[in-house]
Amino acid sequence: MDSLQLLLDGFAGALTPVNLMYALIGVTLGTLVGVLPGIGPAMTVALLLPVTFSVPPTSAFIMFAGIYYGGMYGGSTTSILLNTPGESSSMITALEGNKMARRGRAAQALATAAIGSFVAGTIATALLVVAAPAVVSFAISFGPEDYFALAILAFTAVSSVLSRSVVRGLASLGFGLVIGLIGIDQQTGQARLTLGIAQLLDGVDVVVVAVGLFALGEALYVASRLRHSLPEVVPVGRAWMGRADWRRSWLPWLRGTALGFPFGALPGGGAEIPTFLSYAAEKRLARGVAKEEYGKGAIEGVAGPEAANNASAAGTLVPLLTLGLPTSATAAILLAAFQQYGLQPGPQLFDHNPALVWGMIASLFIGNTMLLVLNLPLAPLWARVLRIPRPYLYAGIVLFAALGVYALNGSVVDLVVLFLLGLLGYAMRRFGLPVAPAVIGMILGPMAEIQLRRALAIGAGDVSVLVRSPIAVVLLLLALAALLTPLVRRAAARPGRKTVDAPDDRSEG
Amino acid sequence: MRKTQWWRPELGLAAVVLALGGFVVVGTLDVSAAASRLGIGPRFFPMLVGGSMIVIGLFYVVDVLRGGRGDPEESEDIDAEAPTDWRSVGLVSGIFLAFTAVLEVLGWVIAASLLFFGLSLALGAEHKVRAAVVGVVLGVVTYLLFVKGLDVTLPGGLLQGVI
Numbered sequence: 001m002d003s004l005q006l007l008l009d010g011f012a013g014a015l016t017p018v019n020l021m022y023a024l025i026g027v028t029l030g031t032l033v034g035v036l037p038g039i040g041p042a043m044t045v046a047l048l049l050p051v052t053f054s055v056p057p058t059s060a061f062i063m064f065a066g067i068y069y070g071g072m073y074g075g076s077t078t079s080i081l082l083n084t085p086g087e088s089s090s091m092i093t094a095l096e097g098n099k100m101a102r103r104g105r106a107a108q109a110l111a112t113a114a115i116g117s118f119v120a121g122t123i124a125t126a127l128l129v130v131a132a133p134a135v136v137s138f139a140i141s142f143g144p145e146d147y148f149a150l151a152i153l154a155f156t157a158v159s160s161v162l163s164r165s166v167v168r169g170l171a172s173l174g175f176g177l178v179i180g181l182i183g184i185d186q187q188t189g190q191a192r193l194t195l196g197i198a199q200l201l202d203g204v205d206v207v208v209v210a211v212g213l214f215a216l217g218e219a220l221y222v223a224s225r226l227r228h229s230l231p232e233v234v235p236v237g238r239a240w241m242g243r244a245d246w247r248r249s250w251l252p253w254l255r256g257t258a259l260g261f262p263f264g265a266l267p268g269g270g271a272e273i274p275t276f277l278s279y280a281a282e283k284r285l286a287r288g289v290a291k292e293e294y295g296k297g298a299i300e301g302v303a304g305p306e307a308a309n310n311a312s313a314a315g316t317l318v319p320l321l322t323l324g325l326p327t328s329a330t331a332a333i334l335l336a337a338f339q340q341y342g343l344q345p346g347p348q349l350f351d352h353n354p355a356l357v358w359g360m361i362a363s364l365f366i367g368n369t370m371l372l373v374l375n376l377p378l379a380p381l382w383a384r385v386l387r388i389p390r391p392y393l394y395a396g397i398v399l400f401a402a403l404g405v406y407a408l409n410g411s412v413v414d415l416v417v418l419f420l421l422g423l424l425g426y427a428m429r430r431f432g433l434p435v436a437p438a439v440i441g442m443i444l445g446p447m448a449e450i451q452l453r454r455a456l457a458i459g460a461g462d463v464s465v466l467v468r469s470p471i472a473v474v475l476l477l478l479a480l481a482a483l484l485t486p487l488v489r490r491a492a493a494r495p496g497r498k499t500v501d502a503p504d505d506r507s508e509g
Numbered sequence: 510m511r512k513t514q515w516w517r518p519e520l521g522l523a524a525v526v527l528a529l530g531g532f533v534v535v536g537t538l539d540v541s542a543a544a545s546r547l548g549i550g551p552r553f554f555p556m557l558v559g560g561s562m563i564v565i566g567l568f569y570v571v572d573v574l575r576g577g578r579g580d581p582e583e584s585e586d587i588d589a590e591a592p593t594d595w596r597s598v599g600l601v602s603g604i605f606l607a608f609t610a611v612l613e614v615l616g617w618v619i620a621a622s623l624l625f626f627g628l629s630l631a632l633g634a635e636h637k638v639r640a641a642v643v644g645v646v647l648g649v650v651t652y653l654l655f656v657k658g659l660d661v662t663l664p665g666g667l668l669q670g671v672i
């Protein structure tokens with residue numbers, strides 16, 4: 001098999017001492033920052049981007065792979081040991097996980113989360129190895145109209161799935177699209193929306209947007225309504241689990257992986273829906289002890305969703321690497337990291353830079369293993385990180401946000417833009433607008449524009465060129481469905497019947 | 510706090526969406542469209558985005574007026590019931606903007622130490638000396654790590670040559 005050979009080459013590249021060191025630094029930093037309350041995987045990646053500036057591309061992406069998986073790991077530790085839901089993807093883990101921790105089973109909850117993440121991450125990364133070349137060979141025939149339709153699908157899906165209110169999701173997307181417009185038009189060289197500020201000619205960097213909306217927005221939001229008592233952290237020793245826990249965990253891990261990977265690969269899928277589905281499935285399948293314990297801390301309710309969470313993280317990489325299509329905020333920032341090195345993910349990337357792509361995929365396997373080794377014994381250390389006094393924590397987050405943003409261009413203008421975006425991020429949090437559509441809109445908007453103009457140029461201005469290919473038609477119909485489904489559901493739910501408000505049966509992608 | 514019945518703070522954000530849509534449309538009027546005869550010029554997409562923002566903004570305003578509301582995001586350190594503490598928000602904003610103003614004059618080490626010190630006090634740190642010590646340590650360590658270790662450029666400012 002061709003991709004197997006390439007993967008082996010990737011391992012050869014990733015297993016050098018230097019790259020192993022970068023992978024280790026990546027997973028350690030990723031977990032450490034991911035554990036910090038208030039910081040999700042997306043912000044972890046954005047904050048750690050400057051660390052990679054002086055590193056050669058292949059090593060940088062190996063480090064990134066570690067940061068990406070490490071950030072996911074860190075989030076689950078937070079939600080098990082602190083009861084307050086943090087980033088939405090590990091919210092479900094907190095339901096059963098924290099109850100387990102409170103009953104004195106924190107070590108087992110962390111162990112099933114860590115081992116489950118390892119199992120799911122390994123299987124899902126293997127699926128990525130199989131799926132990526134298949135998608136690439138399919139996508140190689142995509143024309144600009146198909147890419148444009150794909151972007152539209154990503155826009156509508158991410159706006160309608162991530163928010164309970166479609167209009168708020170779309171408003172967030174709009175903010176991102178407007179930010180993406182700022183700067184010089186790539187085809188004609190004309191400045192747009194720069195207000196005459198020279199530093200804006202190059203556009204607003206995605207790191208500034210992500211760090212502003214996530215880090216500074218969060219800090220301002222926390223300042224506005226800080227919980228003054230420190231939340232209770234459940235004390236924990238080394239993470240481990242017994243034979244009975246293994247027996248109860250392995251099937252939920254596999255089921256969670258099966259749910260997580262495909263949802264992660266869909267536009268707008270993300271981790272929220274599969275983790276919830278896995279939770280619901282395990283609840284329905286629970287028998288005996290598990291049934292009694294569900295709602296009071298059942299290990300199945302941690303094992304399944306955690307596996308789903310990590311499998312979806314690997315799934316997200318399929319559209320990102322093969323099509324250049326980010327389906328989550330974290331993926332959007334990873335895409336920006338590629339662009340920083342002048343690389344454009346997509347079918348061509350696999351052709352032109354096989355060493356980099358396969359080195360990165362290989363290091364996902366390596367990082368995943370390192371995380372398992374790192375997380376089981378280090379649980380008590382992570383628990384201590386959770387006790388950092390909040391004033392220091394958020395002051396530190398802002399300091400690193402400022403450092404990362406200033407380091408991009410050495411420009412104070414970026415810091416002012418960062419502050420304005422922080423205010424926007426604060427308002428979005430305050431009024432329940434999801435942040436991910438904005439990040440995806442700003443990174444994907446300029447690409448959508450280029451593809452649209454390219455398609456219309458080929459069609460000599462004839463708009464029907466956009467629906468000439470059957471792929472584009474299908475994608476646009478799916479986009480429409482993504483937009484209309486919540487409205488239809490709401491209309492259908494109106495007559496009296498009370499419905500669950502968690503997304504339980506959305507499969508429109 | 511406005512007393513008018515129909516006013517809700519969220520209308521402010523909806524108005525921002527509307528205004529931004531208008532800004533995009535007006536702000537790109539001066540971009541000349543004569544760039545290409547085939548296909549479309551650099552104004553088409555901004556018009557599309559600006560127009561959509563105006564439509565979304567209108568729907569948003571209607572939604573808020575009809576009683577729709579977004580749920581404030583939950584987070585580890587958020588007390589969702591607490592009223593907004595505008596004083597803290599103002600302090601944090603002021604300290605950050607002050608940091609922006611003095612960064613290139615004072616240099617990273619001093620400015621970042623002050624930023625950390627100010628923010629941690631604004632967010633309720635009780636131990637002033639400890640906050641100051643942590644701030645200075647962070648300022649120095651990040652400078653050494655990023656400038657000497659990772660070749661990132663940060664302003665030296667007053668301490669240029671000393672560190």
